[in-house]
Amino acid sequence: MNLKQYITRRAIYLIITLFAIILFNFFLFRIMPGDPAKVLVPKTNDLNLIHAIRMKFHLDQPLLTQFYYYLIQVFTGDLGISSGVWKYQPINRGIVAPAINTVVLVGLGTVVAVWAGVTLGRFAAWRRGKPADTMGMAFALTFYSMPTFLFALVILMIFGGQLKWFPLSHSFGELPFVSNPPSYADMNILQKIVSRLYHLVLPLTAFTIEMLAEYALILRNSLTDVLTEDYIVTARAKGLSSKQILHEHAMPNAMLPVVTVVAISVGWVLGGDIMVELVFSYDGLGLLTWEAVLKRDYCVLQALFLLMAIAVLISNLVADIIYMYLDPRVQV
Amino acid sequence: MAPKSMHIQAMSEASKKVDAKRLLLLVLVALVLSSSLLVIVSQAGIGVAKGSDNVAMTSASGVPLVAYATNRTVIWNNTTDNQGLPVLDVSANYTVAGRFQGFMYNFTWTFNDSKLRVLYGFQITYKWTHVGVFNVTLNASDPSKGVVKTAKFVVTVIPKVNAGSNREVLEKTNATLIVFNGTARDNVGIVNYTWSFNYSGKQYWIYAHDKSMNYSTWSFNFTRPGKYPVVLTVRDALGFTASETINITIRRIPTFFEKNLLTLIVGVPLLIIAVAWVVTKWRRDHALVTNSDREKIRLQLKSLRSRARLFRDNKLGMGGVCVLVIFAVMAITAPLLATVKDPAGTLEPNSGTIYNPMPPSFSPSPVTGVIHPFGTDAKGQDVYSLTLFGARASIEVGLAASMISIMLGTMIGLGAGYFGRVLGEILMRITDFFLVLPWFPLMIVMMAILGRHFIIVIIVIGITSWPSTARVVRAQVLTVKERQFIVRARAIGAGDGHIIGKHILPNVLPLIFANTVLLIANAIFSEAFLDFFGLGDPSIISWGSMLEAAYEQVALLRNAWWWVAAPGISIVAIVLAFSLVGYAIDDVMNPKLRKR
Numbered sequence: 001m002n003l004k005q006y007i008t009r010r011a012i013y014l015i016i017t018l019f020a021i022i023l024f025n026f027f028l029f030r031i032m033p034g035d036p037a038k039v040l041v042p043k044t045n046d047l048n049l050i051h052a053i054r055m056k057f058h059l060d061q062p063l064l065t066q067f068y069y070y071l072i073q074v075f076t077g078d079l080g081i082s083s084g085v086w087k088y089q090p091i092n093r094g095i096v097a098p099a100i101n102t103v104v105l106v107g108l109g110t111v112v113a114v115w116a117g118v119t120l121g122r123f124a125a126w127r128r129g130k131p132a133d134t135m136g137m138a139f140a141l142t143f144y145s146m147p148t149f150l151f152a153l154v155i156l157m158i159f160g161g162q163l164k165w166f167p168l169s170h171s172f173g174e175l176p177f178v179s180n181p182p183s184y185a186d187m188n189i190l191q192k193i194v195s196r197l198y199h200l201v202l203p204l205t206a207f208t209i210e211m212l213a214e215y216a217l218i219l220r221n222s223l224t225d226v227l228t229e230d231y232i233v234t235a236r237a238k239g240l241s242s243k244q245i246l247h248e249h250a251m252p253n254a255m256l257p258v259v260t261v262v263a264i265s266v267g268w269v270l271g272g273d274i275m276v277e278l279v280f281s282y283d284g285l286g287l288l289t290w291e292a293v294l295k296r297d298y299c300v301l302q303a304l305f306l307l308m309a310i311a312v313l314i315s316n317l318v319a320d321i322i323y324m325y326l327d328p329r330v331q332v
Numbered sequence: 333m334a335p336k337s338m339h340i341q342a343m344s345e346a347s348k349k350v351d352a353k354r355l356l357l358l359v360l361v362a363l364v365l366s367s368s369l370l371v372i373v374s375q376a377g378i379g380v381a382k383g384s385d386n387v388a389m390t391s392a393s394g395v396p397l398v399a400y401a402t403n404r405t406v407i408w409n410n411t412t413d414n415q416g417l418p419v420l421d422v423s424a425n426y427t428v429a430g431r432f433q434g435f436m437y438n439f440t441w442t443f444n445d446s447k448l449r450v451l452y453g454f455q456i457t458y459k460w461t462h463v464g465v466f467n468v469t470l471n472a473s474d475p476s477k478g479v480v481k482t483a484k485f486v487v488t489v490i491p492k493v494n495a496g497s498n499r500e501v502l503e504k505t506n507a508t509l510i511v512f513n514g515t516a517r518d519n520v521g522i523v524n525y526t527w528s529f530n531y532s533g534k535q536y537w538i539y540a541h542d543k544s545m546n547y548s549t550w551s552f553n554f555t556r557p558g559k560y561p562v563v564l565t566v567r568d569a570l571g572f573t574a575s576e577t578i579n580i581t582i583r584r585i586p587t588f589f590e591k592n593l594l595t596l597i598v599g600v601p602l603l604i605i606a607v608a609w610v611v612t613k614w615r616r617d618h619a620l621v622t623n624s625d626r627e628k629i630r631l632q633l634k635s636l637r638s639r640a641r642l643f644r645d646n647k648l649g650m651g652g653v654c655v656l657v658i659f660a661v662m663a664i665t666a667p668l669l670a671t672v673k674d675p676a677g678t679l680e681p682n683s684g685t686i687y688n689p690m691p692p693s694f695s696p697s698p699v700t701g702v703i704h705p706f707g708t709d710a711k712g713q714d715v716y717s718l719t720l721f722g723a724r725a726s727i728e729v730g731l732a733a734s735m736i737s738i739m740l741g742t743m744i745g746l747g748a749g750y751f752g753r754v755l756g757e758i759l760m761r762i763t764d765f766f767l768v769l770p771w772f773p774l775m776i777v778m779m780a781i782l783g784r785h786f787i788i789v790i791i792v793i794g795i796t797s798w799p800s801t802a803r804v805v806r807a808q809v810l811t812v813k814e815r816q817f818i819v820r821a822r823a824i825g826a827g828d829g830h831i832i833g834k835h836i837l838p839n840v841l842p843l844i845f846a847n848t849v850l851l852i853a854n855a856i857f858s859e860a861f862l863d864f865f866g867l868g869d870p871s872i873i874s875w876g877s878m879l880e881a882a883y884e885q886v887a888l889l890r891n892a893w894w895w896v897a898a899p900g901i902s903i904v905a906i907v908l909a910f911s912l913v914g915y916a917i918d919d920v921m922n923p924k925l926r927k928r
Contacts, residue, residue, distance in 0.1 A: 021768065
């Protein structure tokens with residue numbers, strides 16, 4: 001099977017999975033209790049209004065027709081109308097700000113975590129059995145076993161509550177070293193960026209350390225595995241330096257499992273950093289999910305599910321491409 | 333294998349030039365740049381709408397002085413209003429008032445409470461001793477600029493009412509006869525108590541027409557389970573009313589089925605499997621143990637012993653086992669070890685020198701005589717006993733949920749791997765689909781729909797965590813399937829069921845076993861997560877719900893570290909122990925890893 005066939009096959013799988021997700025997404029929120037029209041206008045007995053809403057959103061049509069309209073809606077990039085979180089506003093407008101906040105948190109967090117995790121894992125694997133390895137792995141294992149929300153809670157309480165070094169909640173508004181900051185609208189651009197970064201520090205720390213631990217563990221395991229392979233012995237016999245062996249022979253192979261896990265977790269964390277966002281009240285997609293559940297806003301939940309699933313699909317595709325880049329043997 | 337195409341050769345050439353580290357650096361720089369760009373973009377207009385709500389009071393940056401205070405309702409003889417805020421302050425919004433440089437200005441509050449009163453300051457504590465409606469004038473002046481702004485608002489003082497405490501009792505006990513005892517006071521005297529509640533579809537109103545008798549105390553027998561909000565409304569001689577709601581919860585006695593559901597879920601399949609095994613064995617060999625069985629068991633014991641020796645050499649794995657044994661003992665003997673028999677119900681009252689949460693101490697409490705080795709929480713519950721009983725929930729969820737996901741995952745993985753082609757492809761698509769679903773949000777949504785029951789927590793965790801097992805099992809089945817002994821078995825006419833049950837499953841089992849241990853750790857995690865965010869079963873004591881309570885009541889700001897430390901360390905220790913044991917089993921089962 002050559003490259004072209006491989007890519008075609010991946011693309012077909014992608015389309016099938018995407019279609020399944022859309023189908024699931026549609027029916028999951030249709031089987032929920034309650035009339036969707038009533039959810040939109042909960043406190044009314046105005047039958048005309050309810051009828052008008054049913055007509056407008058095609059709720060009077062059979063389920064398959066409704067699904068057809070939903071498909072059209074999805075492919076024209078319309079996420080629908082919120083019923084609870086943003087009263088009767090299009091979701092497309094409201095979701096941008098939390099999406100950007102989450103992408104910044106997850107993006108920065110993942111980059112730092114991958115970099116630090118790979119460094120720590122490599123450091124430990126290269127010194128296998130030495131005190132440095134034990135220390136590094138003890139650190140990684142502890143944070144791997146600690147629920148994210150617990151770690152987030154502890155650093156929030158210590159650095160936000162007791163020491164008051166960092167703000168307790170939200171993604172903007174306060175400034176470091178300023179006891180009486182101007183309102184966000186009055187800040188200049190530099191202040192706005194500093195304010196956002198200031199609010200980002202604690203969530204980012206919590207997120208990064210939790211991810212880092214997992215990546216370090218995986219890399220350490222795969223690298224110790226790779227270092228016992230025969231070609232490493234051959235490389236050593238050829239007289240290559242330790243550095244060359246590590247960077248040119250061992251690392252590219254050991255990186256493969258890390259790429260897989262990063263791809264899976266990047267997709268998941270869009271929903272999984274929900275723990276961090278909830279504890280720090282950081283206005284991102286995770287907090288939005290929570291709000292939507294509390295306010296029974298099924299339209300927003302539907303939109304979020306779709307976005308998250310697409311994010312996972314894309315990150316898996318990217319992982320496949322990086323895989324081919326790192327390991328030319330992967331053909332099927 | 334197909335010959336390498338040009339593309340791939342080109343790629344491998346490129347990968348030699350750019351090593352992994354440089355690639356990583358490149359990605360790092362790109363992402364940092366793009367995210368800082370996003371920060372700039374995001375502040376340009378999108379985030380502003382949310383931040384602008386506290387502009388009105390900002391004075392430092394040149395916004396003109398505004399006098400602003402809201403109408404409020406204050407309880408008689410109280411220094412705070414009915415939302416717990418000071419009776420008078422320049423803003424209803426506390427944080428704004430704190431951030432606002434109020435001390436730069438002069439605030440005067442003028443009102444007539446039996447005589448004219450004038451108070452100064454931007455936040456006032458005042459005890460209203462007369463019920464009524466009072467007009468208050470707020471004058472805010474900026475001495476440096478000579479500006480004076482005025483605002484008028486109304487304070488309504490209502491009677492103080494106390495309807496008693498919320499109660500929660502079990503159905504069909506003597507305690508369902510609830511005695512209500514309401515008290516209310518103000519300076520003119522209460523003339524009427526009215527209680528109202530809804531019971532079995534009927535609205536009840538309890539009140540007296542006659543002025544001389546008042547239903548401040550009465551009782552009602554709630555025989556049907558449910559949650560009944562009871563509202564007490566009082567009216568005083570001047571016609572001012574105040575009300576308070578208390579909740580009466582009558583819990584249902586769990587049926588035999590509900591009580592033993594976990595045991596049934598685990599036990600019934602095991603029983604069926606055991607009976608089926610005995611019956612087939614008896615029909616084939618006419619004996620339960622034959623000579624060949626004895627030989628087989630001897631050989632298996634031999635290999636097991638060598639594996640156990642390997643496991644014992646693995647110090648981390650043995651450490652994990654020790655920790656797990658400790659937790660298992662904790663869970664089983666919790667009622668014996670605990671200092672309090674019913675940790676959720678027994679409270680240490682706040683009285684005199686005692687103030688909850690109490691720090692750990694080994695001397696018995698002067699009031700209840702109970703020792704609190706890990707201290708108490710804000711409600712006065714014993715943290716040590718709660719931690720012990722919490723181990724039960726964690727272990728139950730861990731075992732039951734991973735059982736569900738192992739069964740699902742093994743079945744689907746076996747099917748996908750063994751039958752290959754169309755069925756396998758379909759099953760793998762389903763697995764991929766579940767792997768792609770964002771499972772934390774899915775879990776939240778399912779809990780929100782299905783309700784907060786312990787059994788639902790288990791099922792939800794079970795059915796969201798099977799795809800990884802399915803993939804692992806399928807990969808192993810694919811390699812086992814091609815081995816010689818399978819081909820031979822098929823050649824002598826063995827059916828699919830026989831091959832799967834007798835040849836493939838035993839070869840996949842060790843892998844499943846290692847996977848199970850890791851899944852248990854994951855399930856414990858998920859349970860703690862659900863409890864922490866208030867989606868778990870409220871009637872079950874668990875570490876997650878202890879942490880939730882600690883978070884809700886800002887334990888660490890009150891320096892109550894023990895309240896967070898006990899459940900937190902327990903979760904970390906049990907998950908760590910399960911992970912270590914899982915890795916150790918992996919090490920023992922997988923000879924390739926051993927030479928590391």
